[in-house]
Structure formats: structure tokens, C-alpha cells
Amino acid sequence: MQSFDTIVIGAGPNGLAAAQRLASKGAKVLVLEASGAPGGGAGLAHLSYNLDPRVAKSMALAQHGLVWQQTNLATTALGTDGKHLRMQGALGATLSGDVPEKDRAAWAALRTRLLRFAAVLAPLNQMSPPRIAKDAGNPMLRLGMIALKARMMGAREFRELGRIILTNVHDLLDDELSAPLLKGALAFDATLGGWLGPRSPNSVLPWLVRLSGQTAGVQGALGLPKGGMPALGAAMAKSAEAAGVTLHCNARAARIIVEDERVAGVTLADGEEIRARRVVSAIAPKTTLLNLVGPRHLDAGLTTRARHQKSRGGAAKLSLILRALPDFRGADLTDRLLIAGSEHDVERAFNPVKYGRVPEKPGMEIMIPTAHEPGTGGMHRLTAVAQFAPHAPADRDTARAAMLAACMAQLEAHAPGISAMVQSAEILMPYDIEDQYGLPGGQWHAGELSVEQMLFLRPLPGLAQYQGPIPGLWLASAGCHPGGGVSGTPGWNAALAMEAAQ
């Protein structure tokens, strides 16, 4: 049997990015994927908003099949009266619809500011988080450049960054804007994939992290690959294999083998043992530490911190097969459609979820892939991310049924007659996402992306440099800095950290 020096657990974007980088530098890499196909979270995502340009370039994704259907997708925020708000260009560069003049001007200023702040912070994404220990060997020059660029914005803007960075989305929007549909769309986007509402403390910073991403060189732009997001995962897998990576699907890692207090390989669910001196876990750090390594090989304090790491998912994923194209009161069906009537609607959808209940009117991000590329048999597909959904309700099946009914009611309200077109419907609640994708709590970021779990606190204090607590173990998932999305960034950063450690 072939031998490997590195095993990567999980063929998601980060696992594939790390594997490709390591293999291209000469390592013999085996990637273990629990499911039947590579891609991981890429199969869950709707759109690309933060694909790492280093990853796209080095992995030559274009040569391995990545073709963009759209690189700057427009958004239509749906009004129930047909008065939609259309946001074109990155982060709503131009607005069309019923928006007051003063809002247009205020939004233009706020939009510029948000993108500017996010751009200042963006270089942090592409490095290991700085350490706060003494003599930590931080890249002071790079950190200094970030600080300098922040300061170079001028006193006024620097002060403004300080003012908003830890505030909440609701207050930020309320300071500047008045149009409910605009505020609703922005509040929805800002909290997408998190476990916080627009009024939750510190909700602005995760939004800035989201806005630091880019598509095809345009910051804040949303990208849709031809064939959907799974095609992006497939391109990454092809690139990794071209670099010499061996990919085993249907190979679920059950344990990380620890011998003499260092990593020695991986035991699969079927009992097979594969030996390697280095194991790179690209699945959630919490799962890696508590389930794959196990408390016996870890210090008690670290085990407790891992158990307490917050990982609550608040998003459900709806998939419909429709017998005809629905009509969202004239909205362009190739747009990303949003149901988020106002910032209050977004907050109200979060309120019951705090207590494990299903909201009456969830917000929704809707995509109709068959509006871009025709489907088979004349059928149409509609997928939606619905927020918010409880990750641990009292009764899972009841909550799932209630969430599906709530989503259908929202759709019917915005596209009358759609219910009658439904051939089949499936909804994945956060706990279903956990079961299918292994993300604890169904959390998109494999651990909440919140201020207290960012930078040197991500995934856990003391483990933020991608190096695991046991020699030979590395952490490279979205649970690591800088977080999730189909970016490949944590995986790439982890590979760089491994190179630096050699």
C-alpha cells in the first residue's frame, strides 16, 4: 500500500487548499473525505464571496474547470407589494427602486466606508493571527502596515472605524438609513451564517470580515460558478489531485491515532489504520479535539475550552423542485432574491431562535439555478438559505416541519402560487447540516465567527497558529482564523504555517 507523510481529514475547500499546497511542495498527501464526493461546505453554500485569490491563482482553478456564471451578482430585495429594491454591483453599488434620495447619498457614503474598513482589515485574513504572548515572533512589519493603513485613512475615518467596529448592525444602519427594504437587506447579509441578530452586540465586525472577501478581484462582489458552488469544490479537488494528492472518498476518519504523545495516523470508521507523521484536520476544531483526538490525549483545561467553544448554527437550507418558474412579482430570477422586509424583520426572525423555537417569518436568500442554466425535464430548482432556524429545538421533527411551513408561507407571500408548483421540498435544519456536513451545531464557520472567537482566540486561545496541541496535528478548517465561506484561506494559511515550522 502507498504510504503518506500527511493525512488531511476533510475534502472541503480548506482541506483541499492545504493538501494542494503541501503536495505541490513535495509532501505525499492523502485526503480523507467522509462523504461520497469532495467539496464539503461548498456543497452547502449558495454563492462565493471570499474565495482566496492566493488559492484561486496557485490552485489554477480556472484550468481545473472553474468558470464563473456571474462574478458580480445583483440582489433583489423583495417587497410584498412588488416594489422591489434592486442592488447592482458589489455591495449594492447602485440602487434601483423606491429609495429616498437622502438614503441613496447616505448609503453611498456608508458603503464606501464599510468596504474601505474591510479592505484595511483584509490583510489579517492572509496571515496567522498575531500572538499576544511575550516574544511571540509576530510579523511586526505586516501588522505595522495594517495599523499604518488604518491610520492613513485619516483621523476622522480612523475614529469612525473605532466607533463602529464593536457596535451592532442595527444601530449602524439606523444612524444612516431609513428605507426598511434597504436596511433589511443589509441586516440580513450582515448576519448571514452567524448566530446573532442585527441588534446583537459586535455584529458589525463579522460583517466587515465578510466584506473583506472578493470575487474575481472585486471586493464585496458575489460570484456564482457555472454548475453552482459544488463546481468550485470539484475544481479544487481536481487541482489537488493534479498536484499529486490522493483523495479517498467514503473514508470517514473515526480517530486520530496518538502514540507516544504524538500523532501517528488516522483510524477510519471501518477500522482501517492509515499511518502518517502529520495529520491536518480540516474539519471543525471542536470535533477534531473532542471526538478524533479525545480528552485522554489533551489537557483538561483545553478540553473544557473546546467543549465550551460556541458553535450554534442559525441557518436552514431549503431545496425545492418546481414544476414551473415562479413569479416573484416581476423580480429578475437570475438575481439573488432576498426576503427581509426590514431590519426589524431580521431581528424578529432571530428572537424565537434564541429560545429554541422556529420564527414565523424567516428571512430568506433565494437562488434559482435553473434560471441561469436550464434543468432537466423542464423542472426548476430553487434553493434558499433561511434565517434563523434553531440548532437545538425541543423536538427536531416538529421544528423542521414548522420551519418548512414558515418558509413556504414566506415564499407564497412573495411569489403567489409557488406552493402549487412544488414537486418536492427538502429542508436541512442546523442539526441536519451537522449530521450531513459534520459542522458542530450546523454552524457554517465550524465555530461561531464572533468577536470573542476571532483572531488569536480562534478556534481557541493557544491554538490560533494552526498548530494543534499534539505534535504532528494541525488544524486547518473554517473553525480557524479567519473563518468560513468557500475561501480556502484557513487551509492555505495552515499550509504556510506548516512550511514555516519546518
Add this chain to the structure above:
Amino acid sequence: MTTLRHFETPLLKTSFHPRTEAANKLWSWGNWGGYTTALTFEDLSMEHSAIRNTATVYDLCPMIKYRVEGPDATAYLNRLTIRNAAKLSVGGVHYTAWVNDAGHLLDDGTLFRLAQDRYRICCQERHLNWLLDSGHGFDVTITEETEEIAALSLQGPTSAEILRLGGFGIDGLKPYRMAEFALGDGWLMISRTGFTGDLGYELWTTPDQALALWDRLFAAGALHGLRPIGSDALNIARLEAGFVITGLDFTPADTCLREDRLRSPLELGLGWLIDWDKGHFTGKAALHKQRATGTKWSFVGLEIDGNISAEGAILYHDRKHEIGVITGACWSPILKKNIALAQILTKHLAGVNIWTEIYALRELHYEKLMMVARVVDRPFFNPDRRRATPPGRF
């Protein structure tokens, strides 16, 4: 006089309180872990003298006790503590310690192996949260049993004879072993352990048997000089034996505020406890690193010139530079020496030119003394009778 309400009398009473209260002629009480504890019953010198010449009882009820049981008990304790619990046979007791992830001491204590899968931890501080957190992933049950066990320490040269006279056959009991006996309609567990460094035993039973046990011992010990002692006399004996006390000789890491006060077992002279080959335990990586780089601090026994106790004194090198602090000190009546335990910077471990600054209170005026201190081996006092089996008939 009105009756005091419960929050106005926050100190609890131990199972032996009716007897210790009657014996406490000085009415000198202290707070040990929330319990009313005698500091001195009658005469400190006589109480210490009894530890070394006859026999003494000391109320151990406030000692914190945890029961650890289940199929993974041994694995759990090996991850929790720095010593190898698997090497402790059933019926055995060993001294051990536990640390946090950073290798800093949380507490030390004694571990009793009651059965294959059942242990008892006795320690100074409360650690239930740490013990429970450490139990995640282990098939083990941890129970706080401080109130379920009444414990009495019987120490001194005539202690074995008193037990014999009391009807307990302890001749075959070796140091750090335990045996169970019938007591009334209950049980008594006797371990040959103690905190005095002398021949002695610790007696463990249920609270309902406590007073009967006390009375039986005093009936048996009437002609063997048995007397109750308080914490002050015990402190002198433990210093002579060179034992450390959590909270006095080091600050436990979970309550320590100052980063430079944290201490590892290596810095407290407890490195000999660490089993480096037993596999992973909490704090091992940190301790391994510290062992490789060396410790900043060390823990030593000192003999100091003169006869004034150097409690709390600062240590100087060449009478000028601060190099440490004395954490416990006394004039040892048995050795006729001025002894101390101290934290000292490792680079001064060689013990040359060490001075202590002692403030002697002489009729309301402090007199500052600079006395020479010498690093010496611990224990200061270690009599053969402590180890002899069967124990001598004194």
C-alpha cells in the same frame, strides 16, 4: 442574649466538635475551609511535645475529600494527577499533586486506592469543578464526600499502642497502607499516613461513629499521653517533616492573581512525583518544557542562625539582593534549630551567602536581625519509628 442566625455563625462544626469544644481550654479557634478548627487547645509546647513523645489526635474533618469511582477511575486519575495512579495497589495511599494546562500547581493531596476502580482524594482546596471538567470523556463518577466522612489523625510514638489497646490490630500495617475494621455498627478505615513525619495513623469513619471513636481512643490512650492538638502544633510538626501546605507554601493556580506567583511542581521540589513515562497528563507538555529550560524558582529547607522564627522573612544574597521568601518557619523544639521552608531563585540554590531579614518583636519594639541561612536537606526530622513495621511499643 438573642440567638445568632445562621449567617452570623458561618463556620460549620465538625463531627468531633462536642469533644474538641469541651477540650479547648483556650477557646482558640480558627477557620479551616469553613469549619471551626482548634488552633491550640491548652498549651502549644505540650501539644507539639505530645506529637513527638506520646500521641495526639487532630480533627481532620475539614480536609476536602472526593470519591472517584468507575471503570476509568485509574485512567482519569493518571490524566488528572502528575504521579502514576496505576502503580498504587488497592489498599495503598500515595502523596500526589495536580496542575493546570500550564503546569502550575492547583493542589497537592493524598490518593487512597479503596478498590480496583474506587479512589479517594484528600486535599486542602475545593476542586469539584476542575475534577468534574477533567472527567469529560471518562467513565467515572466524582463525588464530593467531605461531609460523609469523619476523619481524625492519630499521631505520635504511642499511637500504634493506643490503637492496639483500642482493639485494632494494626501490627501488620505498613506505611502508606490502609486496613478496615469494624466500629460499632459501622466501619473504621485506618491508614498509616499523617502530616507530622512521625509514627501515626489517620482514621476514617462515618460521622455517626465519630464521638464513639474519640471516646474509645481516649479510653485506650489514658496512660499513653494522648491529647488533642490544634493547627498550631501541627504546623510545627509539618515544618519539621518538611511538608508543604497549599495556600501557605504556594498559591494555587486557580486563585492566584499574580502571574509571577504561579509555581510548578518542579519549582516546589515535587518533581519526584512526576511520572514522565506514564503517558499524557494535564500539564505534561508545559512541565516537559520547563524541565528542559530549567526553573526560575526552587523550594528548599533552610537552617537559620539564632532562635527567632523567620516566618514570612525575605531572603537576601550577600545581604543586598532579594532572592526569595520564607513560606513557613519555626523554632523546632525537637531539633533545637531554627528551620524554614522557602521559595528561592534557582540560581542561588547552591546556598552561598544567603541571609534572612528577621524582625524580632521584643517588648513592643521590633529588632531587625540579619541572620545567615543554610540550604539543607528535607525532611529536617525523620525518625526510624515512622517506618518500623510492626511499629514499636512505646
